[in-house]
Amino acid sequence: xxxxxxxxxxxxxxxxxxxxxxxxxxxxxxxxxxxxxxxxxxxxxxxxxxxxxxxxxxxxxxxxxxxxxxxxxxxxxxxxxxxxxxxxxxxxxxxxxxxxxxxxxxxxxxxxxxxxxxxxxxxxxxxxxxxxxxxxxxxxxxxxxxxxxxxxxxxxxxxxxxxxxxxxxxxxxxxxxxxxxxxxxxxxxxxxxxxxxxxxxxxxxxxxxxxxxxxxxxxxxxxxxxxxxxxxxxxxxxxxxxxxxxxxxxxxxxxxxxxxxxxxxxxxxxxxxxxxxxxxxxxxxxxxxxxxxxxxxxxxxxxxxxxxx
Numbered sequence: 170x171x172x173x174x175x176x177x178x179x180x181x182x183x184x185x186x187x188x189x190x191x192x193x194x195x196x197x198x199x200x201x202x203x204x205x206x207x208x209x210x211x212x213x214x215x216x217x218x219x220x221x222x223x224x225x226x227x228x229x230x231x232x233x234x235x236x237x238x239x240x241x242x243x244x245x246x247x248x249x250x251x252x253x254x255x256x257x258x259x260x261x262x263x264x265x266x267x268x269x270x271x272x273x274x275x276x277x278x279x280x281x282x283x284x285x286x287x288x289x290x291x292x293x294x295x296x297x298x299x300x301x302x303x304x305x306x307x308x309x310x311x312x313x314x315x316x317x318x319x320x321x322x323x324x325x326x327x328x329x330x331x332x333x334x335x336x337x338x339x340x341x342x343x344x345x346x347x348x349x350x351x352x353x354x355x356x357x358x359x360x361x362x363x364x365x366x367x368x369x370x371x372x373x374x375x376x377x378x379x380x381x382x383x384x385x386x387x388x389x390x391x392x393x394x395x396x397x398x399x400x401x402x403x404x405x406x407x408x409x410x411x412x413x414x415x416x417x418x419x420x421x422x423x424x425x426x427x428x429x430x431x432x433x434x435x436x437x438x439x440x441x442x443x444x445x446x447x448x449x450x451x452x453x454x455x456x457x458x459x460x461x462x463x464x465x466x467x468x469x470x471x472x473x474x475x476x477x478x
């Protein structure tokens with residue numbers, strides 16, 4: 170299967186990029202396939218450890234513009250990668266390969282990396298001294314490839330939400346969620362747990378639940394008791410309002426009786442029951458956000474800024 174990368178933007182006047190292509194068993198340069206087409210750089214998916222991934226480095230012509238950020242190639246442990254320069258042997262006088270700025274022993278047009286280990290991860294590039302037969306003898310720079318050996322960074326769900334109308338006929342919203350990880354190696358996850366009722370007025374919901382409450386149970390059916398005593402530096406209810414805008418959660422109206430708490434849970438399955446504290450009816454929105462530890466401020470210190478997307 171062929172995966173083709175090329176930039177959408179026009180070629181700069183002082184730079185020209187050769188096509189980068191990746192195949193499972195060989196090198197490819199030339200006309201782009203009809204699909205799929207992605208902007209460069211793009212992470213390469215983990216491939217078959219028994220098949221070498223081959224990558225043709227794009228050539229840089231000109232020295233006036235900054236090079237693009239490295240493309241990321243991810244392969245499994247014990248896998249293989251072949252990195253090559255897009256030149257014929259007659260055009261090459263000498264090739265130098267580099268990893269993390271250190272020159273490697275390889276001198277051919279292809280750098281073969283086999284039986285890869287995590288320590289083989291790094292930034293790879295090449296420079297070439299061209300022969301007089303080359304149509305572009307002054308160019309010798311090539312793009313940098315970031316090789317990551319191991320599993321790619323996995324995506325994760327950072328928020329769930331569910332809305333319903335609480336009424337005598339439908340007194341409880343029941344929502345299940347799972348905190349991922351192993352209970353032996355994964356630390357507690359910080360979660361912003363909310364049942365938003367009165368503050369939904371701010372987004373155009375006319376009939377809202379005046380006093381929502383959340384009861385949480387673990388996988389064994391044990392009720393998790395919300396804290397009623399805390400230290401000033403770790404007020405879970407006040408922290409809920411502080412971290413909400415940092416992670417992009419909807420702001421709550423001042424003084425409203427929405428339920429919101431910042432709480433730490435171990436990996437496992439949980440069930441939340443959302444109901445009314447006073448027996449009322451109306452719409453309610455239940456939300457769970459994962460909050461990175463570095464975004465949780467300590468009172469008296471400067472509030473951290475959210476990460477750039």
